[in-house]
Amino acid sequence: ALPAILHWALYRKAASPSLSTFVLLGPSGAGKTAFLTLRSKAAPITHTSQASTSTTVTLPPSVPIFSNRYRSVNDSSLSDSKRNPVQYILKDTPGHGKLRSAQISQLQTDLSSKKEASPTRGIVFFVDAASLSEEAESLRDSASYLYDVLLVLQKVVLNKGKSSSKAGTTVPLLVASNKQDLFTALPPGSVRQKLESEIDRIRKTRQKGLMDASAGSELNEDEDEILGGDDGRESFSFQALEDDIGIKVEVIGGFTKAEDGDADGGAGVRKWEEWIGKRL
Ligand code: GDP
Secondary structure: OOOHHHHHHHHHHHHOOOOOEEEEEOOOOOOHHHHHHHHOOOOOOOOOOOOOEEEEEEEOOOOOOHHHOOOOOOOOOOOOOOOOOEEEEEEEOOOOHHHHHHHHHHHHHHHHOOOOOOOEEEEEEEEEHHHHHHOHHHHHHHHHHHHHHHHHHHHHHHHHHHHOOOOOOOOOEEEEEEOOOOOOOOOHHHHHHHHHHHHHHHHHHHHHHHHHHHOOOOOOOOOOOOOOOOOOOOOOOHHHHHHHHOOOEEEEEOOOOOOOOOOOOOHHHHHHHHHHHOOO
C-alpha cells in the first residue's frame, strides 16, 4: 500500500490539475529559498542553484484569497482550520548572475504562451534590504536584474497588444523587501526609492549606449528601453510604469526568519502571502 502521505500527494495532484504559479526571482542570498522552505512540506532542500525548482506550497488558511472575497468576514460557518487549504506553486530560480539570462528568457516564454499548464499569476522579486543599505554593488545588482525582469513584462504587454485588439495584460510584481528583522535593513519606502533611482540611472546609461550604437544605422526596435516616466523629462517611477503600460509593482517589507512565539513561523511573510492570496 502507498504510504498515506504519498497517496495524498498523488490525489491532490490529480484533483487540482492547474495550480497557480508564482515565480521567485532576485539575486542570490536575498532569501528566496528561505521563503519557499517556510511553506513547503518537503524537507528543506539543499539548493544546488543550477535549475529552477517548482514546489507546491500551502497558503495558511487565515490568509484571504480572491476567490473567497464574497464570503463575509462574519461568516463563522467555516473556521480557518476547516477551510480547504489553498495550494499554489512557487517556482524558485537560481539568482546567480551567470544564470540570469536563462531565467529571463524562460520567463518570457512562460508569459507569452497562452496554454500554460500552471499559469503564472505573479512574480515575487526578492531583495536583501540589509545589504541594499550597506553595499552599492548590491543595489546595482538587484536593480539591474529587476530592470531586465520589468523589460520582459513590458515586452509581453506590448506584444499582446499587437496580436489582439484588447490591450495586453501582464502579471503583477511584488518586490519582497526581505530581512526587515535586521536593524540595518532599509525600510520598504527607501528600498522603493533606491530601486527607482537606480533603474532610472541604468535606463539613462542604456539609452546612451543605444544612441551611440545606432549612430549611422537604424534604431533596433528590439532594444527597447523600459517605459515609465520616459521622454528624458521625468525620472523613472513604478507608478509611471503602471500608468503608462499597466505593470503593477508593489514593494512590501518582511522577513522569513521565525520569531519567538510565532507558531506558524509566518508573521514576517504575512503581507507577501496576502499579496499572493489576492491573486488566487
Ligand atoms: P536565496 O539565494 O535567495 O535563495 O537566499 P537564501 O534563502 O538561501 O538566504 C540567504 C541567506 O539569508 C541565508 O543565510 C538565510 O538564512 C538568510 N536569510 C533569509 N531570509 C532572512 C531574513 O528574513 N532575515 C535574516 N536575518 N536572514 C535571512
